[in-house]
Amino acid sequence: MKNYIITALAFAGILMSCNSSDKTTTTIEETSEADTTINQIDKNLKPIDSNDALIATALMAAPEASRANCKVIGYNLAGEFVTLKEGNNEFIVLADDPNKEGFSAACYHKDLEPFMARGRTLKAEGKKHQEIFDIREAEVKAGKLNIPTGATLHIYYGKNVLYNPKTSKVDGAKLRYVVYMPYATSASTGLPEAPAASNHPWIMNPGTHRAHIMISPLADDGM
Known part of the structure; x- marks a missing residue:
């Protein structure tokens, strides 16, 4: 009876070892596939x-x-x-x-280029956002910009x-x-x-x- 129990336990251990090995292999394969996909995406971006x-x-x-x-x-x-x-x-x-x-x-x-160019010029002069807004507002009202x-x-x-x-x-x-x-x-x-x-x-x-x-x-x- 004792020998039977020992044999059964040994067999169960072999099965658990195989299952564990299969899961590890599967996990490694899945991780490897995921890494490959990520690397492929990264390689496409420059x-x-x-x-x-x-x-x-x-x-x-x-x-x-x-x-x-x-x-x-x-x-x-x-x-x-x-x-x-x-x-x-x-x-x-x-x-x-x-x-x-x-x-x-x-x-x-x-x-729109004259309006956009005016904004770039004012920005290059060091004008801040609100200053640029106010200057162009006045120039549009005066007919200088359209x-x-x-x-x-x-x-x-x-x-x-x-x-x-x-x-x-x-x-x-x-x-x-x-x-x-x-x-x-x-x-x-x-x-x-x-x-x-x-x-x-x-x-x-x-x-x-x-x-x-x-x-x-x-x-x-x-x-």
Whole structure:
């Protein structure tokens, strides 16, 4: 009887050893597969470390059908504000500034360029946000600057600065849309002055030169 019990216990031990070995092997295999997938994803993402990369990622802010003929401007890797790519359609694209944290590129109608350029000039002079707002407000009222009603601005932005060279997509970046409606208000448009929910249109800076319809992306992952 004693021998039978010893034999049974030994057999059970062998089974437990096999099961444990199988689980360990399975866990190792699963972990290895997961690591491989992560490594493959990481290998697809590269830093934006050339002017060509600056152009490619900036163009993601523009409508796909218009990207080939967009003019691209912005800071190159040497820190110079230049024309990175010539274009001949209705859009101008402002590339991400490689010296700033995160990623932000913008595409806007060419008729907005005087307004945008004025903002860049005032900022280069050391003016702060509210000063720039007030100066351009006065200049629009005086007829020195013009913001066409209905002109659009597309902003492609995110907190990451790696991109996929095959697709030109920046990791985690999203699009936010603006439609300029100078001096429009909630009463004149029927839009709220704050978003009812993510991806819902609302009016920002109502009653000013910079009044615009804002459409932000759906929120996820804390973006």
